[in-house]
Amino acid sequence: MRDAIEVSRWGARFRGHRLPCAIGRGGITRTKREGDGATPVGSHRIVGMLYRPDRLPAAALPGWAQPIGPRDLWSDDVSDPAYNSRVQAPHGFSHELLRRPDPLYDxxxxxxxxxxxxxxxxxxxxxxxxxxxxxxxxxxxxxFAPDDLLWIARNLTPDTRLIVRG
Incomplete structure (x- = not known):
């Protein structure tokens, strides 16, 4: 069986550990839409890892983790040709800051x-x-809690999936 972080509204399980977690304010959905605040059901591959190098040392993470730079953004504008991808400031479409002032995206x-x-x-x-x-x-x-997220990041394999159950 594939390595998986299994998530439900009651928490998560990964490598035999039960971990508290948070999901979207819109609950878990099978019909995800931009801005609905819901977490989509499904088996999602982990395709990358980003971190704040000014807050987290690279040595604490797998070698494939990529640093978040001061101009890094994520496009969330449905009219943007780069919708749902990492982009750089300045960017003329709606986006999220990846280098947030709070620690959520460290x-x-x-x-x-x-x-x-x-x-x-x-x-x-x-x-x-x-x-x-x-x-x-x-x-x-x-x-996840900061320590749990770091533990998950250190224990991922190339096959790890995020499985969200409805």
């Missing part, structure tokens, strides 16, 4: 939700990241 696991064959409006920036506070809802991502 470490991000990128999923393949609506990627690489992006459908405008089907949802963007479905990440695994640090939670704001225990179980505080996200905008559609899955979020």
């Amino acid at each position: 470490l991000i696991l990128l999923t393949d939700w609506n990627f690489p064959d992006t459908v405008p409006g089907k949802g963007s920036a479905i990440f695994v990241h640090r939670w704001r506070k225990p179980r505080h809802p996200t905008a559609g991502c899955v979020a």
Whole structure:
């Protein structure tokens, strides 16, 4: 069986550990749409890892983790040809800052939700990241306590999937 981070509204399980997590404020959905605040059901590949090098040492992460630079953004504008992808400032479309002033995006696991064959409006920036506070809802991502997220990041394999159950 594939290595998996299994998520439901009650929490997560990874490598025999049960971990509290947060999901989207819109719950879990089978019909994800941009801005609905819901976490999409499915088996999502982990396709990348981003981190803040000014807050987290590279040595703490797998070698394939990529640093977040000061101009890094994520497009969430359905009219943007680069919708649901990493872009650079200045960017003339709606976007999220990847280098946030708070610690939520200090470490991000990128999923393949609506990627690489992006459908405008089907949802963007479905990440695994640090939670704001225990179980505080996200905008559609899955979020963990900082220490749990770092442990997950260190224990990923190339086959690890994020499995979200409805």
